[in-house]
Amino acid sequence: MSDSKEKPEAARMMEAAFGGVLEALGKMGYPVTSDDNFAETAARAARAMVELVRPPSEIAAEIDQMLARTFPARYDEMVISKHNICFGVCPHHLLPVIYRASVAYLPGQRVLGISKLSRMVQLLARRPVLQEDLTHELAELLFERLETRGSAAYLEGLHLCMAARGIEAHEARVVTSAVRGVFRDQPATRQEFLDLVTAPQLNLL
Ligand SMILES: [Zn+2]
Known part of the structure; x- marks a missing residue:
């Protein structure tokens, strides 16, 4: 077993x-x-x-551990983990997908350590999973399991199955997003998130 x-x-x-x-x-x-x-x-x-590709049972166990070690929320502003580079494979071709994934939530009673948030995204990406499903699962997890007021996920995926084939290589970047709770009900909150994750950023390194 x-x-x-x-x-x-x-x-x-x-x-x-x-x-x-x-x-x-x-x-x-x-x-x-x-x-x-x-x-x-x-x-x-x-x-x-x-x-x-990590076994689903290992991913679920590690996520359970993370959710068991949350902290009391001291503020109610948006928590955001931006531009996490992570890797997985597409279920259609089993070829690598490179994601740039951003997630956010508005805390309820508890918050997750920011490094844990990043780790969670990395973990869930390492599966043969559709980018659309991954995006929705991230939003769902942060909304339902962390019991937040709302959550959002925004993923850009470079799919090698698309990038390496045909002449439309530059069209290979797939963008998906999902929102729950306040992010769904309040357009201004959703827009604040989208502005933050799509803004040009300083290259510090
Ligand atoms: Zn594919």
Whole structure:
């Protein structure tokens, strides 16, 4: 039942599958058996995929832990975690998606540590999930589970399945947003959030 048993099995299955991809590349004419660069590729590709896709049970457990350690809210202004760069894969092609994700909420009784907010976004992205669903799940989680007055999520996703194919490569950035509670009911609050996350920013590094 433990994840330590599930994970190696998933990794083994992925390694076997990537072995098949390599074989197919060999059929296409690539030197997969003679070029040393391909020697450990199936295992390496499997490890990379395992890092991009976390088991749902681990994600749920870590989020439960975070929500169990919240702090009393001392103010009622918008809490925002902006421009988190995170990674996942699309469920349609299993190719990487790079997100720039911003989330916000208006506190109820409790607040989440700001680093936890960022961590939560990173965690939920590491799944084979549709960007639209991810966006709604983030807003839902911050509204329902954190018991806030409202929440918002704004995601830009660079989808390699789109970016790497066809001539419309520059159109590959997908933008999605979701709002709950006050952010949905008060256009001014929603606009304040959108202005904050879409404003040009200083490059400090
Ligand atoms: Zn895709």
